[in-house]
Amino acid sequence: MTETKAKPKKTVAWVEEPQLGFWESTFVPAIMKGLKTTLKHVTDRAPVTQQYPEQKPDLPLHYRGVHRLNRDEKDRVKCVACMMCATACPANCISIEAQAAPPEWPDRDKFPKSFVLDELRCIYCGMCEEACPVDAIELTHIYDLTGETREALMFDREKLLSVYDKTKDNPRDPVRTRRGILGPAAEFASLPTLGPATVVPDSDRSAKNPTAGVIKGSLGANS
Amino acid sequence: MATVTVNGKEVEIGASERLNCIQAASKVGVEIPAYCWHPALSVVASCRMCLVEVGDKKPDGTVAMQPKLVPGCQTPAKDGTVIISDSQKVKDARKATLEYLLLNHPLDCPTCDQAGECYLQDYSFNYGRGYSRLNEPKNIKPDKTYIGDQITLFTDRCIMCTRCVRFTREVSGSAELQVVSRGSHEEIDIFPGHPVNNPLAGNVVDLCPVGALCSKDFLYQQRVWWLKSQSSVCPGCSTGCSITVDQNEERVYRLHPRTNEKAQGHFMCDEGRFGWKYTHSDQRLTSPEARTNGHVTSSDFDSVLGSVRTALKKAAQGKGKVAAVLSPWMTVEEAYLLAGFLKSLSGEVTLAMGPVRIEGKDDQFPKDVKGNVVEPVKFTIRAEKAPNRAGVEAVLSHFAGDVMPFEELLRLSSTGKFSAVYLVGGDPEGWISEIQAEAFSKIETVIVQDILSSPVLKHATHVLPSGTFVEREGVFVNHKGLAQMIRRSVRGPDGTRPDGRLLWELAERSGLIQTDTLRSEIASAIPALAVIGNAELKVNGVLLDEAVVAV
Numbered sequence: 001m002t003e004t005k006a007k008p009k010k011t012v013a014w015v016e017e018p019q020l021g022f023w024e025s026t027f028v029p030a031i032m033k034g035l036k037t038t039l040k041h042v043t044d045r046a047p048v049t050q051q052y053p054e055q056k057p058d059l060p061l062h063y064r065g066v067h068r069l070n071r072d073e074k075d076r077v078k079c080v081a082c083m084m085c086a087t088a089c090p091a092n093c094i095s096i097e098a099q100a101a102p103p104e105w106p107d108r109d110k111f112p113k114s115f116v117l118d119e120l121r122c123i124y125c126g127m128c129e130e131a132c133p134v135d136a137i138e139l140t141h142i143y144d145l146t147g148e149t150r151e152a153l154m155f156d157r158e159k160l161l162s163v164y165d166k167t168k169d170n171p172r173d174p175v176r177t178r179r180g181i182l183g184p185a186a187e188f189a190s191l192p193t194l195g196p197a198t199v200v201p202d203s204d205r206s207a208k209n210p211t212a213g214v215i216k217g218s219l220g221a222n223s
Numbered sequence: 224m225a226t227v228t229v230n231g232k233e234v235e236i237g238a239s240e241r242l243n244c245i246q247a248a249s250k251v252g253v254e255i256p257a258y259c260w261h262p263a264l265s266v267v268a269s270c271r272m273c274l275v276e277v278g279d280k281k282p283d284g285t286v287a288m289q290p291k292l293v294p295g296c297q298t299p300a301k302d303g304t305v306i307i308s309d310s311q312k313v314k315d316a317r318k319a320t321l322e323y324l325l326l327n328h329p330l331d332c333p334t335c336d337q338a339g340e341c342y343l344q345d346y347s348f349n350y351g352r353g354y355s356r357l358n359e360p361k362n363i364k365p366d367k368t369y370i371g372d373q374i375t376l377f378t379d380r381c382i383m384c385t386r387c388v389r390f391t392r393e394v395s396g397s398a399e400l401q402v403v404s405r406g407s408h409e410e411i412d413i414f415p416g417h418p419v420n421n422p423l424a425g426n427v428v429d430l431c432p433v434g435a436l437c438s439k440d441f442l443y444q445q446r447v448w449w450l451k452s453q454s455s456v457c458p459g460c461s462t463g464c465s466i467t468v469d470q471n472e473e474r475v476y477r478l479h480p481r482t483n484e485k486a487q488g489h490f491m492c493d494e495g496r497f498g499w500k501y502t503h504s505d506q507r508l509t510s511p512e513a514r515t516n517g518h519v520t521s522s523d524f525d526s527v528l529g530s531v532r533t534a535l536k537k538a539a540q541g542k543g544k545v546a547a548v549l550s551p552w553m554t555v556e557e558a559y560l561l562a563g564f565l566k567s568l569s570g571e572v573t574l575a576m577g578p579v580r581i582e583g584k585d586d587q588f589p590k591d592v593k594g595n596v597v598e599p600v601k602f603t604i605r606a607e608k609a610p611n612r613a614g615v616e617a618v619l620s621h622f623a624g625d626v627m628p629f630e631e632l633l634r635l636s637s638t639g640k641f642s643a644v645y646l647v648g649g650d651p652e653g654w655i656s657e658i659q660a661e662a663f664s665k666i667e668t669v670i671v672q673d674i675l676s677s678p679v680l681k682h683a684t685h686v687l688p689s690g691t692f693v694e695r696e697g698v699f700v701n702h703k704g705l706a707q708m709i710r711r712s713v714r715g716p717d718g719t720r721p722d723g724r725l726l727w728e729l730a731e732r733s734g735l736i737q738t739d740t741l742r743s744e745i746a747s748a749i750p751a752l753a754v755i756g757n758a759e760l761k762v763n764g765v766l767l768d769e770a771v772v773a774v
Contacts, residue, residue: 081444082333098443103368109334109377110443133333 059141061172064124066142067117067155068163070135070175076105077161081112083127085137093121094128110151121147125178140173225302228280229253230309236300244295244306245273246477247301253307256317256346258432259323259384260296260379263601264393264480264767265488268294270324270384272346274316276307292316297527305666314350327362327407328433329379337434339447342386343382364410371399373421373493374428374436380411381435387427394490394601396589397421411435421586422604425493429479440497441477445469454481456699458552458692459495462487463701465763466495467626468693468712473711475499475693485705485763499693501651502713506675508688509718515684522718528729531685534668538643541570546632549619550577550702551609552649553722554697554709555742555752558611558618560726565645566622568720568731575632576615577647578654580608609650610692614752617767621749637662647722648673649689655679672722682752696738698721698755700767706755707764 023029029051050057067214081098099113128137147153155163167173225236229248236242236250241322242285243266245255258270273295278288280303288305292313295306300502307313325347332338367376388400388411399419403412414418418425428438432630457478458466465483469476478499480491501507512519513528521527538544547565549558565572586604587596619626644666648654651674660678663669671679679688694715700706715721727736746756756767 080334084333087446087448094257100443107333 012115013174042158047184053144059143059172063141063143064126064129064139065143066140066163066192067122067128067160068138068140068167069115069139069157069160070168071161076113077115077157078134079112079132080108080134080136081110081132084131084133088127088131089122090125090127091121093118093125112157115160117155117160119153119155120150138175139207140167140172142167225300225304226465227300228305229300230307242300244275244277244300244304247300247304248275248295248306249307252386255295256342256350256773257296258342258346258382260490261384261386261389261430264386264389264430266297266707267385267389270382272317272324273674274320275313276310277659278307279303281400281549293607297346317346317350318352318648321347322355323667324357324382324735325351326357328380328382329361329363331380333371335377335378335380335434336437336442337431341434342432346579353507355600362407363399364374368419370413371424373424373439374419375439375442376411377435380433382433383409383411384432385411386430386432387436387751390430392420394426394589395421395423395599396591396680398475398592400427408733420524422492422494424603425496426480426490428489429557431647436476441772451712452633453639453710455709455712455729456486456610456701456707457491457495457498457690458699458709459492459498459608460605461607461609461612462605463610463699463705463707464491464495465644465707469632470519470693470712473713476500480721483763484709485600485694485766486701490600492600493605496536498651499691502674502691502693504675507716507719508673508676509618509716510686511718513684514686524725524728527685528725531670531727532686532731532742534670534685535565535568535575535643537643538570538641538668539565541642543569543571543573544642545569545571545645546552546573546575546643547634547645548575548577548632548647549615550647550649550654551579551612551614551615552577552692552761553612553647554699555614555618555648555706555745556693556697556738557695557722558615559741559745559749560723560730561645561647562618564725564726564730573627573632573635574619575627576612576619578650580650580652580654581606582608607702608652610701611699613702613704613767614698614706617751618745618750621751633659633662636666638664641666643668643670645670646679647689648675649722650676651675651691653677661769672725685724688719689725690715690719694719695721698742704767705764706752706760707759 021217070077077170081096083098086096095116096112097114098110101108101111105111117218126139129139142163145153168175224238227234227236229251230253232251234247236247242561243262244773245257246262248255254274255273259267260273271294274292275295275381276288277293277298278286279539280286286305295308300306324343328343332341332344335341339345349615364378366378370376380553381494385402385404388402391400392398399417400411400473401414404773435485449471452467452469455466455468457466465481466478467481468478472681478491478496480489482489510522513521513527513530521530535545540639545565545568547561547658549561553561562574563636564746565574583606585606587600589597589604591597603681616626623737635641644663645665646669648671653675655677657678660682663679665683666682668685669679669683670685671677671683672689674689674691692709693712696711697709698706699709711721723738743756746753751767754767757765759765
């Protein structure tokens with residue numbers, strides 16, 4: 001450490017290799033330690049191999065598998081065709097064609113006329129799920145996806161809805177929200193005042209009655 | 224010369240310029256946000272977004288500021304005016320204004336077509352408060368079911384800037400839109416039974432700073448951040464409106480006007496705005512053909528072009544046996560390439576102007592209720608439905624001395640004077656009738672270069688499928704001699720080639736077509752078009768008679 005001669009700024013720290021002791025230089029303790037591990041495995045008879053496919057693996061809850069398109073309480077597709085998922089998708093695997101909603105659906109302006117998701121192109125990153133303002137697209141625990149042709153794995157709207165029908169009652173794939181309409185911002189009547197994303201002065205009304213997301217600060221003006 | 228101070232920076236204003244504070248500030252690059260103000264419309268100062276501090280510099284150097292904020296759009300900038308747009312007072316006022324404008328706004332940005340080019344989003348991001356303090360339910364008005372054939376109104380997104388109302392009153396003159404009710408019940412509406420169907424109606428969609436007025440044609444087609452834009456020129460009539468072409472994945476989705484005071488100003492007509500559909504029509508010619516006795520003998524470009532060249536060279540051996548029709552839909556470059564090539568084959572070649580479609584009379588706006596034009600005229604849809612008559616005429620008079628009309632060529636053709644004619648079409652509405660096409664029935668070689676089918680195709684011995692205005696690059700010269708660039712936005716369908724490339728290869732020029740070099744060649748060859756070598760051409764265009772001034 002003495003090598004770091006007086007320099008204007010210390011950016012590199014030298015670390016010397018520690019000196020070997022007597023036993024360490026014989027390597028005997030290290031060999032014994034290794035043999036102990038080997039013996040432990042040799043004597044352990046409990047199997048660690050998972051018997052897939054007879055035995056299904058226990059996946060973590062955040063596992064990201066095949067997508068589904070959720071239905072709302074009236075069994076319509078929940079998607080509003082805003083194409084945020086297609087915009088967020090880094091693999092460019094979602095293509096949506098929007099259509100104006102029929103007049104008997106007053107809660108939305110448009111819905112997907114066609115929704116095609118290329119399961120082979122998808123990288124299962126979950127960005128679509130994150131981008132969706134109405135929680136219409138979700139990734140399920142289905143991982144064993146097979147098909148005979150590439151076309152069979154271009155999942156269209158009906159296919160994605162059928163994944164929903166198949167998985168909605170599975171406790172591992174809960175429908176994560178109750179919302180059927182366009183996101184939190186659209187729930188005018190039921191939602192509390194939106195908290196500011198910026199630091200607000202203590203005198204501000206929203207700081208006195210904080211909602212989730214309020215950052216109270218002493219930075220003065222919230223500019 | 225008047226001097227205005229904007230945020231401490233001084234800017235000179237010309238003696239003839241009459242600017243408001245927003246325009247004066249933009250001269251030094253300071254943006255003063257505004258919703259209701261538009262350079263082509265009257266000032267109402269109702270949105271209060273452009274509030275700034277304004278003062279006066281006295282001759283002794285002291286500055287007297289006005290005690291209250293004033294709307295920048297309504298305050299003229301004169302000598303000694305001091306504008307402050309970055310003080311805390313102004314910033315607070317903008318925050319308050321935006322908070323108010325967003326009180327009842329539904330914030331349905333994900334499903335709104337304007338998202339991405341919305342002034343409400345931009346200004347909220349740049350100047351806004353970032354959150355709402357409204358505890359009460361929002362006042363959401365139902366959307367209008369029908370206000371026009373081309374436009375929809377999402378009443379809940381409207382911020383009542385009244386740009387659309389002023390447009391229909393001041394520019395189209397038809398005054399269909401109005402503000403009904405008062406206060407928080409205020410909304411934009413039409414009088415029952417009088418929808419917004421005037422020929423300029425589409426402009427209200429561009430004028431709308433938020434997503435309230437949307438175009439039915441573009442509604443839900445694309446998210447705007449996916450679109451790639453290219454500056455171009457509308458080929459609908461000889462006004463030659465500057466436009467922007469928006470495309471994604473080789474498909475055009477919309478045209479919208481590009482502000483150009485030299486051309487048309489700020490607007491464009493619906494005929495041009497929605498008149499590009501033929502580009503993606505399934506009626507497009509998509510197969511080059513060489514025919515012998517009515518049977519297709521080859522259908523790839525290389526052999527068809529080779530056979531066109533051979534046929535033309537053979538015909539050119541006779542005296543005055545070759546003729547060509549140059550369409551007013553061609554660019555200057557294409558006309559020059561074709562005329563130059565034919566002239567190089569034979570000095571005796573006959574060059575004629577293609578039919579220039581005239582529909583009715585020039586349609587001028589604004590109009591009063593009786594349909595009479597009100598002066599000053601703010602927009603004209605011209606009767607001459609061809610984008611480049613002036614440019615092609617300039618090329619023709621250079622090569623042929625005069626401009627032969629189409630009828631004259633038809634008469635000469637039916638006498639059997641020619642053994643080869645080269646016909647260029649390009650007019651999507653059709654350019655030749657059955658009877659006119661008969662004139663070419665006896666001619667040995669009829670080469671047709673066109674985008675869509677026409678009656679003359681049945682007499683054609685060679686068919687060359689060409690490109691529409693979004694697939695080509697070149698210069699159009701409008702009715703008053705303004706040369707502007709059209710640019711390639713999309714690739715044409717398989718089996719077509721842009722006219723410029725076709726003619727470049729036909730003329731056996733080496734390499735790929737270089738319109739830049741071609742333009743400088745034209746500029747030096749044709750004195751009347753000398754100005755198209757100018758760099759300004761690529762921005763707002765150049766007037767042909769500017770050449771006289773510049774040289």
